[in-house]
């Protein structure tokens with residue numbers, strides 16, 4: 001019946017999506033594990049010790065936390081340096097307008113909203129240089145807003 005055909009087509013689509021996502025992340029040795037959001041008052045941003053000095057911090061044997069500020073039109077720190085084989089949780093926020101934080105060619109991708117901290121955890125298994133781009137229009141410098149993750 002037609003119903004069955006639609007059901008099979010829908011299932012194939014879902015499998016296709018999952019395959020695409022998996023390929024996209026595994027292909028570059030990066031896998032997003034988790035993502036979430038928390039609220040932060042923009043007025044408290046400069047006093048928040050996590051973001052007053054954007055940086056990468058080692059928190060475990062292969063675990064790192066990256067405190068990233070996206071602002072017109074840069075990412076801080078830049079580059080973000082991490083060792084291969086590490087699991088990194090990114091905390092990303094913005095002091096001004098909405099930005100994007102997207103690691104090129106991977107599914108590590110989030111909107112960065114003033115007043116919110118976007119959190120993502122990803123594994124970096126292979127050494128290399130990975131571009132970060134802003135994929136939310138944020139003004140005249142949007143197209144040049146780029147950063148870099150260097151996995152060594």
Ligand code: CUA
Nearest residue numbers: 134136138142
């Ligand atoms: Cu920042 Cu577009």
